[in-house]
Amino acid sequence: MQPHGAVPQKVAMPGVKHVVAVASGKGGVGKSTVATNLALALQMLGRKVGLLDADIYGPSIPIMMGISEVFDPNTTAFPLERYGLKLMSMGFWVKPETAMIWRGPMVHKYLTVFLTQIPWGELDYLVIDLPPGTGDAQLTLTQTAPLSGAVIVTTPQDVSLIDARKGLEMFRQVRVPVLGIVENMSYFVGEDGKRYNIFRHGGGTKLAQEAGVPFLGELPIDPRVAECGDTGDPIVHKYPDSPIAKSYLSLAGMVSEQIGKQTEATAELPTLQL
Ligand code: ADP
Numbered sequence: 001m002q003p004h005g006a007v008p009q010k011v012a013m014p015g016v017k018h019v020v021a022v023a024s025g026k027g028g029v030g031k032s033t034v035a036t037n038l039a040l041a042l043q044m045l046g047r048k049v050g051l052l053d054a055d056i057y058g059p060s061i062p063i064m065m066g067i068s069e070v071f072d073p074n075t076t077a078f079p080l081e082r083y084g085l086k087l088m089s090m091g092f093w094v095k096p097e098t099a100m101i102w103r104g105p106m107v108h109k110y111l112t113v114f115l116t117q118i119p120w121g122e123l124d125y126l127v128i129d130l131p132p133g134t135g136d137a138q139l140t141l142t143q144t145a146p147l148s149g150a151v152i153v154t155t156p157q158d159v160s161l162i163d164a165r166k167g168l169e170m171f172r173q174v175r176v177p178v179l180g181i182v183e184n185m186s187y188f189v190g191e192d193g194k195r196y197n198i199f200r201h202g203g204g205t206k207l208a209q210e211a212g213v214p215f216l217g218e219l220p221i222d223p224r225v226a227e228c229g230d231t232g233d234p235i236v237h238k239y240p241d242s243p244i245a246k247s248y249l250s251l252a253g254m255v256s257e258q259i260g261k262q263t264e265a266t267a268e269l270p271t272l273q274l
Contacts (some may be wrong), residue, residue: 002159004113004119005258006105006218006252007101007143008108008140008143008144009144009240009241010143010144010145010146010198011112011115011143011144011145011146012116012146012226013115013116013120013121013124013126013146014216015120015121015122016050016120016122016123016125016126016146017124017125017234018124018125018126018145018148018149018259018263019125019126019147019148020125020126020128020146020147020149020151020179020255020259021125021126021128021130021141021142021150021151021176022034022038022127022129022130022147022150022151022153023130023138023146023150023151023152023153023167023170023171023261024130024133024152024153024154024164024167025116025131025133025134025152025154025160025162025163025164025165025166025167026132026133026159026160026163027058027132027133028132028151029133029153029154029155029160029184029185030155030184030185030219030225031129031130031153032053032060032061032064032129032227033056033064033184033220033225033231033234034067034151034153034182034184034251035051035061035128036051036061036064036129036229036234036250037234037236037245037248037253038127038151038248039051039085039125039127040083040085040234040236040237040246040248040272041081041125041245041251041252042124042127042235042252042255042256043084043250044236044249044252045241045252045253045256047122047124047125047126047256048122048123048125048127049084049085049086049123049124049125049126050085050086050087050088050120050123050128051054051065051081051086051087051088051126051128051129052088052089052114052126052127052128052129053087053088053089053090053091053114053129054109054111054128054129054130054131054141055113055129055130055132056090056102056107056110056111056137056245057100057102057107057131058096059096060091060215060229061087061089061091061092061129061131061139062089063091063229063230063232064094064229064232064234064236065082065083065084065085065087065232066082066231066232066233067080067087067092068094068232069092069181070091070093070094071093071094073091073093073225076092078118078119078244079118079120079248080092083234083237085165086120086123088118088155090110090112095127095211098203099131104136104140106259107137107140108137108140108144109112109138110143111141111144111145112144115119115144115145121233125256128141128145128147130142130150133163134166134167134169134170138148138170139170139173139174142170142171142174142263143174143176146221148168148177148178148179148259148263149176149178149179149259149262150171150176150177150178151178151179151180151182151216151255151257151263152164152167152168152171152180152181152182152215153181153182153184153221154181154182154183154184154200154203154204154207155183155186156183156185156186156197156199156200156201156203156204157192157200158200158203159205160203161203161204161207164181164204164207164220165207165211167257168194168207168211168213173212176211178211178261179213179214179216179255179259179262180208180215180254180258181206181207181208181211181213181214181215181253182204182215182219182251183203183214183216183217183218183219184216184219185198185199185216185219185220185221186194186199186219186221187199187201187218187219187220187221188220188221189220189221189243191268198245204218213259214258216251216254216255216258217247217251217254218247219244219247219248220236220243220244220247220249222243222244223243224238224239224242225244225246225259233246236248236249256263258264
């Protein structure tokens with residue numbers, strides 16, 4: 001399905017080495033949390049990173065990064081910067097209620113502005129927090145942004161996995177490589193040191209196997225994640241030595257490794273001699 005018939009053109013982002021989308025088939029699985037903490041973890045690996053909140057209708061990056069003001073675009077230089085990350089979100093420009101009434105073409109227009117007219121500078125990675133789901137907005141965005149690949153976030157429950165499958169299918173359709181699947185809220189480690197699989201376990205691995213894409217790892221449930229998200233200081237920044245921050249560092253390592261493989265695979269494609 002395509003909003004207005006024509007397939008959108010991919011935009012060029014010359015200063016940005018890799019654009020990575022973080023996607024989920026449904027809301028509430030921790031996609032924005034993963035996008036934010038993955039961006040911070042990539043930065044901890046020594047990379048220059050930006051984070052673009054493409055969830056126009058429900059931007060959550062401003063709260064997660066502790067920036068609640070709305071700024072005048074005529075007097076403010078974007079992207080903003082927090083914890084060393086370059087940031088852009090519709091939530092910095094308008095109150096969420098305003099964006100809620102926009103129609104598809106407006107959303108596409110603003111996302112194109114975010115990709116092409118915000119001076120991102122030189123970045124190793126631009127992480128894009130996609131809106132949840134697999135509708136027209138997501139499809140248009142995946143066709144417009146010059147994506148190196150996508151990370152799909154799921155939780156272990158069946159409902160989330162069914163939707164994650166739809167996400168995989170969407171990226172296949174638009175020929176964006178899926179870098180892998182990450183299972184969030186996989187398990188909980190109690191004060192007794194024991195691991196509890198609160199929801200079912202292993203669905204993410206199974207889905208990755210079925211789809212023939214890498215499994216990027218499991219992220220535990222940690223109540224501090226929600227607290228950090230609400231107070232604007234993400235867990236990887238606030239508790240860099242916590243077990244979950246370590247899981248995020250390993251995720252960042254896997255993501256950059258997979259991007260490396262994709263880049264090599266593309267470079268090895270033979271050029272057509274006419
Ligand atoms: P989405 O972007 O998929 O809608 P969010 O990132 O907004 O989801 O996360 C939904 C809620 O779950 C938030 O309150 C967030 O803090 C919380 N959350 C996400 N991941 C975890 C986790 N691993 N442990 C505990 N809470 C989490």
